[in-house]
Amino acid sequence: MRVLFACLSLLPTAAMAxxxxxxxxxxxxTVYPYLATVHRQATVTLPQGAHQIVLPDLPHTMDREYxxxxxxxxxxxxxxxxxxxxxxxxxxxxxxxxxxKDGIDAAKTALRELDDQIAAxxxxxxxxxxxxxxxxxxxxxxxxxxxxSSLQALAQMIGTQxxxxxxxxxxxxxxxxxxxxxxxxxxTALREAKAALAALTPPPEKHAQLTLDVMAPAAxxxxxxxxxxxxxxxxxxxxxxxxxxDAPQLSIKRGAVVSQRSGENWQGVALTLxxxxxxxxxxxxxxxxxxxxxxxxxPPRAKLSRQMADSAESYADPVIEAPVIVEEAMGRTDxxxxxxxxxxxxPANIAxxxxxxxxxxxxxxxxxxxxxxxxxRSDQTAFLMAEFTNTTQEPLLPADEVALxxxxxxxxxxxxxxxxxxxxxxxPFGPIxxxxxxxxxxxxxxxxxxxISRSNAKTDRTRMDIQNIGSEDWQVxxxxxxxxxxxxxxxxxxxxxxxxxxxxxxxxxxxxxWDLNVAAGATTSITVExxxxxxxxxxLR
Numbered sequence: 001m002r003v004l005f006a007c008l009s010l011l012p013t014a015a016m017a018x019x020x021x022x023x024x025x026x027x028x029x030t031v032y033p034y035l036a037t038v039h040r041q042a043t044v045t046l047p048q049g050a051h052q053i054v055l056p057d058l059p060h061t062m063d064r065e066y067x068x069x070x071x072x073x074x075x076x077x078x079x080x081x082x083x084x085x086x087x088x089x090x091x092x093x094x095x096x097x098x099x100x101k102d103g104i105d106a107a108k109t110a111l112r113e114l115d116d117q118i119a120a121x122x123x124x125x126x127x128x129x130x131x132x133x134x135x136x137x138x139x140x141x142x143x144x145x146x147x148x149s150s151l152q153a154l155a156q157m158i159g160t161q162x163x164x165x166x167x168x169x170x171x172x173x174x175x176x177x178x179x180x181x182x183x184x185x186x187x188t189a190l191r192e193a194k195a196a197l198a199a200l201t202p203p204p205e206k207h208a209q210l211t212l213d214v215m216a217p218a219a220x221x222x223x224x225x226x227x228x229x230x231x232x233x234x235x236x237x238x239x240x241x242x243x244x245x246d247a248p249q250l251s252i253k254r255g256a257v258v259s260q261r262s263g264e265n266w267q268g269v270a271l272t273l274x275x276x277x278x279x280x281x282x283x284x285x286x287x288x289x290x291x292x293x294x295x296x297x298x299p300p301r302a303k304l305s306r307q308m309a310d311s312a313e314s315y316a317d318p319v320i321e322a323p324v325i326v327e328e329a330m331g332r333t334d335x336x337x338x339x340x341x342x343x344x345x346x347p348a349n350i351a352x353x354x355x356x357x358x359x360x361x362x363x364x365x366x367x368x369x370x371x372x373x374x375x376x377r378s379d380q381t382a383f384l385m386a387e388f389t390n391t392t393q394e395p396l397l398p399a400d401e402v403a404l405x406x407x408x409x410x411x412x413x414x415x416x417x418x419x420x421x422x423x424x425x426x427x428p429f430g431p432i433x434x435x436x437x438x439x440x441x442x443x444x445x446x447x448x449x450x451x452i453s454r455s456n457a458k459t460d461r462t463r464m465d466i467q468n469i470g471s472e473d474w475q476v477x478x479x480x481x482x483x484x485x486x487x488x489x490x491x492x493x494x495x496x497x498x499x500x501x502x503x504x505x506x507x508x509x510x511x512x513x514w515d516l517n518v519a520a521g522a523t524t525s526i527t528v529e530x531x532x533x534x535x536x537x538x539x540l541r
Contacts, residue, residue: 036232434470
């Protein structure tokens with residue numbers, strides 16, 4: 001046995017297993033509409049053998065279920081994830097944090113030096129006041145000289161020295177006041193330095209810890225890569241500019257607002273924004289059988305007539321209506337937005353738990369058609385519009401924060417819906433005060449003069465005026481609505497002078513549009529007449 005042990009002791013042995021603690025930072029982040037995927041990695045040189053790698057600085061908010069770990073250069077064994085009883089954090093300060101702390105120290109030092117100067121000036125004032133008191137008491141001393149010349153000399157000395165002491169006290173008080181004036185600036189500098197440090201160092205957060213058991217076949221550099229989900233959101237923003245009259249151009253400055261509450265700051269990360277929703281629907285909906293049934297609708301009770309409501313209850317004859325078809329079905333309407341990714345070339349810094357961070361994307365430019373749109377029945381002026389085609393290969397995403405600029409002047413804000421690639425869209429750019437609108441019901445007066453109304457007939461005649469009081473000719477799209485019905489018993493006839501260029505605009509029944517050229521100083525009028533007829537036993541609603 002001794003010989004065997006001696007022989008075994010001569011054989012090469014693997015290195016003893018060690019524990020390696022690695023610090024890591026987020027390096028790449030992909031933010032989705034309601035969460036984010038964080039990528040981080042750390043590298044360590046391991047000797048041959050079995051070892052443990054501990055990563056103690058993971059965010060406490062991360063979920064173990066969505067944690068993905070990969071090891072390059074070694075074989076990964078078991079993993080242990082914990083959120084309690086983790087190793088203490090001892091993280092070196094960054095250059096920015098060190099500079100912020102130095103700023104606080106400098107501000108405190110300046111305040112202490114100011115206090116010392118104020119104290120020194122106060123001592124000088126106290127000394128001067130003490131000298132004045134001494135000189136005042138000296139004149140009351142019973143051992144004063146008896147001859148007049150000595151008394152005169154003593155009085156002159158007391159007066160001279162008292163004046164000097166009073167001047168010294170006054171100068172000391174003035175020095176204290178002057179020094180106090182500088183305190184406000186120094187205190188402001190201290191507050192700003194503390195605020196700068198607070199912005200760089202959020203309140204301490206709990207951390208999660210990951211322990212990996214790995215086997216290194218040989219001494220080598222080992223890289224540990226992590227991927228996990230955290231809470232984050234992003235939304236697009238746009239600044240839309242309309243410039244020029246002869247050749248209008250529409251410029252869309254795209255940006256994004258990003259916020260995250262992961263518990264750790266993202267410093268210098270490679271940022272990607274995606275419109276995909278990993279937590280959304282991943283499979284098609286189920287199709288269920290559709291069963292139809294017929295049911296007789298319960299006859300409604302007629303309303304009490306106003307004349308009999310206070311004296312008795314009476315019911316009109318029941319109105320027999322057609323059976324109602326009831327469909328039993330199950331379904332849901334979903335809109336899956338296009339999967340678009342935005343990769344940022346420059347590193348991004350996004351702090352945890354603070355206000356939204358705005359990042360710039362790019363600027364898109366489109367030729368635009370500039371025109372006016374008028375709705376005389378509702379508005380008193382026409383509005384400037386711009387029509388363009390999304391000629392890019394990607395959609396313009398919906399946004400709640402859209403600022404509108406006309407010739408670099410902010411004119412308002414709006415929400416923007418989805419504009420797919422290749423689609424046309426229209427954007428508003430505020431009222432045109434030179435285009436005045438008037439809507440008139442012709443010959444209207446008391447007694448319905450000009451509006452012929454019978455129990456089963458009604459005729460309306462209106463006029464819309466577009467007045468151009470400016471010096472610029474305008475292409476104006478005038479829109480109005482005439483009534484429509486799906487009931488054969490209700491007859492609707494209408495006429496317009498001039499006739500509209502489009503009826504049932506965009507497949508919307510009853511919507512009319514006139515394409516007019518209104519010259520400077522001119523007024524254009526449109527007259528519309530509506531005639532309605534229905535059975536006498538019916539009422540119009």
